[in-house]
Amino acid sequence: MKVLILAGDGIGPEIVGQAEKVLDFVAKKHALNISVDRALIGGIAVDETGHPFPAETLEKAKAADAILLGSVGGPKYDLLPRNIRPEQGLLAIRKELNLFANLRPAQVFKELSHASSLKDELVAGLDIMIVRELTGDIYFGQPRGIEERNGERVGFNTMIYSESEIRRIAHVAFQAAQKRNKRLCSIDKMNVLEATQLWRDVVTEVAAEYPDVELTHLLVDNAAMQLVRAPKQFDVMLTGNIFGDILSDEASMLTGSIGMLPSASLDENNKGLYEPIHGSAPDIAGKDIANPLATILSVGMMFRYSFNRNDIADEIENAVKTVLSQGFRTKDIATKDEKVIGCKAMGEAVLAALNA
Ligand code: IPM
Ligand code: MG
Numbered sequence: 001m002k003v004l005i006l007a008g009d010g011i012g013p014e015i016v017g018q019a020e021k022v023l024d025f026v027a028k029k030h031a032l033n034i035s036v037d038r039a040l041i042g043g044i045a046v047d048e049t050g051h052p053f054p055a056e057t058l059e060k061a062k063a064a065d066a067i068l069l070g071s072v073g074g075p076k077y078d079l080l081p082r083n084i085r086p087e088q089g090l091l092a093i094r095k096e097l098n099l100f101a102n103l104r105p106a107q108v109f110k111e112l113s114h115a116s117s118l119k120d121e122l123v124a125g126l127d128i129m130i131v132r133e134l135t136g137d138i139y140f141g142q143p144r145g146i147e148e149r150n151g152e153r154v155g156f157n158t159m160i161y162s163e164s165e166i167r168r169i170a171h172v173a174f175q176a177a178q179k180r181n182k183r184l185c186s187i188d189k190m191n192v193l194e195a196t197q198l199w200r201d202v203v204t205e206v207a208a209e210y211p212d213v214e215l216t217h218l219l220v221d222n223a224a225m226q227l228v229r230a231p232k233q234f235d236v237m238l239t240g241n242i243f244g245d246i247l248s249d250e251a252s253m254l255t256g257s258i259g260m261l262p263s264a265s266l267d268e269n270n271k272g273l274y275e276p277i278h279g280s281a282p283d284i285a286g287k288d289i290a291n292p293l294a295t296i297l298s299v300g301m302m303f304r305y306s307f308n309r310n311d312i313a314d315e316i317e318n319a320v321k322t323v324l325s326q327g328f329r330t331k332d333i334a335t336k337d338e339k340v341i342g343c344k345a346m347g348e349a350v351l352a353a354l355n356a
Contacts, residue, residue, distance in 0.1 A: 001034045001307060004064035006057070006093075009043040009086060010280025011290035011343075012070025018292035018347025019068060019299050022319075025354055026303070026312050037064065041093065042072025042086035042280075052089030058096055066306040067093075067273040068298065071280035094134050099265035099273055100165070101172040102134040102244065103301070106251035106261060111324040112333055115256030118228065123254050128234045129180060130251055131173040132244025134265055136165045137195075139241045159195045161240065166202040168268070173238035174210040183235035185216045187223045187243050199240060220247070227251055252277055259291030259332040262298035264305050272306045274298040288342040291330040293320055296350055319353035326353075 005020065007013040020036070027034040039057040046052050052072070061067055072086040082088070093099070108116065108126040116123045141158030148154075170186075177184040186203045188196035200217055207215040218226065220243045226233065227247065231254050239247055252258045258278045266272040276294030284290055300316035303309040328349045329338045341349070 001032065001066070002064045003034055003036050003302075004060050004067045005036060005038045006041040006061075006067060006069045007038070007044075008041050008070040008072040008280065009074050010071055010282045010285040012042075012072070012280055014286070014288065014290050014343050015276065015292040015295040016068060016070040018343060018350070019295040021347055022296050022316060022350060022354070023068070023299050025351055026299075026315065029354075030309075030312060041069065041089040043074055043077045045089060046077065046080065046084055046086065050084070052084055052086050053092040053096075057089075058093075061093060061097060061273075065271060066302045068295070068302065069273055069275040070295065071276065071278065073280050074282040074285075076282075091139065093273065094265060095140065097271070097273070098135060098267045099271075100133060100135040101169055101264075101266040102130075102132040103172075103176070103264045103266070103305070104130040104132060104244075104248045104251070104261070104277060105263075106130065106248070106255050108255045109257070109260060109321065109324055112255070112257050112260070114335065115333060116254055117256065118231070118254055123231060123256075126231055126254060128231065128251055129176055129236045130244060130248045131169065131176055131236060131238050132248060133161075133165065133169040133240050134244075135241075136161050137241030159193060159242075161195050161199060163198065163202050166199050167206055170203045170206040170238065171209075172266075173236055174206060174213050177213045177236040178210065181235040182212055183214050183216070185218055185223070185234055185237050187218055187220050187237060187239040187247065189220050189243075190217075191219060196240065203238065223247060224250060227254065248277065257291075257333045258294075259330065260293050260297070262294050262301050264298070264301045266305060270306055272302065274302045274306075288344055289331050290343045291332050292343050292347050293323075293330075293350075296320060296347070315354065316350075319350050322353040322356075323349040 007016040106128045138159040141160040144157045146155045190197040261277045300313040304313035
């Protein structure tokens with residue numbers, strides 16, 4: 001198994017450092033042959049090569065079975081031209097590797113439910129899986145640009161989805177629902193947007209192949225409202241790229257701990273890129289206070305989805321639950337009377353729990 005590590009910017013190197021220790025530990029424990037390589041992405045890649053997704057990184061990413069990514073971006077890069085902004089590195093790797101299926105679980109850990117901005121009873125036990133299409137939609141649609149029309153500047157992007165793009169992500173979502181509580185809610189804006197009328201039509205067609213899954217549809221504005229009104233009504237949510245971007249940030253906040261949530265971005269063959277859903281947090285970079293748990297849980301997802309080792313994924317998730325129940329907290333998830341530890345110490349606590 002070849003793992004490529006892309007630490008990226010900001011807190012990326014620190015959190016990935018702790019996740020790598022977990023990867024090493026389980027590899028030894030289970031006598032797995034895992035080789036680790038490293039490459040540049042994002043702002044650090046711009047600094048060193050002039051491009052956020054250098055050719056060498058693409059080559060290594062293609063050769064890898066799975067990729068672990070920290071985070072990209074930072075204020076230092078805000079003035080760069082759009083085509084070499086750090087985020088372009090992320091968009092490029094998704095597109096080049098055809099990582100169309102983005103799985104974003106939003107789970108409330110029982111020790112942390114008080115940290116949610118919603119009332120405890122609304123979120124206790126919450127467990128939603130957002131399946132977001134990641135390589136289409138207005139993110140990649142043509143035409144796009146800013147140009148002069150009738151004496152003023154006009155900015156434009158195109159929302160576009162083909163039937164085959166919708167169908168393949170729908171299958172991923174139905175299959176995820178089959179493994180969970182067999183409920184799938186598909187999100188669109190069919191009352192206004194043709195691209196999402198097609199979305200609803202195709203998802204409804206695919207549903208015929210999954211009679212055991214209950215399919216519902218919601219308009220995206222209503223879905224955003226339902227997520228804060230009664231989030232536990234959802235099991236799997238299926239969305240396009242832009243709606244999924246927005247709804248997954250909203251869902252993450254329900255859990256009260258954006259520093260806890262991992263994600264997977266998969267291609268047709270379950271080759272995947274794994275990353276925490278939070279950003280590069282430049283304000284706390286290099287201070288050993290970042291929370292490495294989302295990245296550690298991303299390693300868990302790597303074992304579940306790319307390496308087909310649910311047993312190891314469970315071990316990692318259980319170790320994270322153990323450290324939470326032992327009362328270990330990084331600053332972002334601590335309430336006032338809890339003892340705060342740093343990024344490194346949190347990584348070590350997880351290793352100790354894995355060892356126990
Ligand atoms: C995300 C991020 C990215 C996105 C940005 C950084 C390009 O917000 O992964 O959700 O919009 O997809
Ligand atoms: Mg986002």
